[in-house]
């Protein structure tokens with residue numbers, strides 16, 4: 001090596017060759033291909049993590065492609081893991097049912113349904129589902145992009161400005177418009193299901209289509225018992241009735257109220273609009289996200 005390279009590069013190269021040698025030839029002669037590949041992966045893993053020693057534990061490898069970085073959520077119905085693609089280095093989220101529910105046919109079918117819905121949704125403000133995998137123990141799993149913190153996490157750390165509340169609401173309305181246009185009601189618009197990559201809230205990603213319904217259907221048809229986040233679900237959803245897009249508008253109204261409660265100032269026009277969105281009588285709310293968006297733009301223009 002010439003120029004700016006380290007003076008001991010020749011020694012580093014020699015040690016690298018020695019390491020490759022030991023990876024190919026073990027104490028019993030030539031190693032098997034699978035053993036060699038496993039050792040290479042573990043070294044690559046340690047290098048990626050900038051660790052100066054190899055981990056003694058076997059890393060958890062999913063679908064022979066992803067290594068587990070951490071468990072991030074263990075809920076009643078779902079587990080979320082942060083994983084890394086072993087070859088590309090990209091970060092992803094994997095959502096599956098808890099191991100204890102591996103044999104539960106309803107839980108498995110609901111996750112597959114969520115995966116099918118996710119694969120059919122493509123929008124800049126909707127968390128993308130990239131594939132539906134099958135884990136070694138048979139559980140289905142959704143492969144998603146790793147997005148970042150949820151709005152619930154974010155609000156526990158810092159207050160929002162009113163400008164951010166508007167920005168968030170616009171992004172969420174864009175995601176809900178795409179959802180309603182697809183013939184779906186999301187049914188779980190709540191801070192834990194809104195993910196924010198980085199600091200810019202306008203990049204919000206709507207996630208968790210786990211209890212989404214085709215317009216005009218009810219949760220009872222899918223054996224989903226307690227559906228939704230209680231503080232945000234519409235009265236008709238709570239009553240188990242069939243749902244229209246206006247049910248999501250109710251949740252949006254509750255969410256705007258909640259955001260303003262976590263903002264560093266109030267905004268009378270937006271508060272009033274939130275009240276209109278979350279009217280008990282579904283007929284008095286905007287019918288869907290597109291009409292709610294038109295009302296929001298009027299409020300923004302006025303104030």
Ligand SMILES: Nc1ncnc2c1ncn2[C@@H]1O[C@H](COP(=O)(O)OP(=O)(O)OP(=O)(O)O)[C@@H](O)[C@H]1O
Pocket residue numbers: 072073074075076077078079080093095127144145146147148149150192193195207208210
């Ligand atoms: N793609 C993702 N990137 C980053 N974090 C994610 C992602 N998907 C989910 N999470 C994290 O996992 C949490 C739970 O995910 P999700 O809402 O999809 O599960 P859930 O169906 O509500 O689970 P349960 O009902 O069992 O609590 C989210 O609040 C978020 O913190």
Ligand SMILES: [Mg+2]
Pocket residue numbers: 192193208
């Ligand atoms: Mg959720």
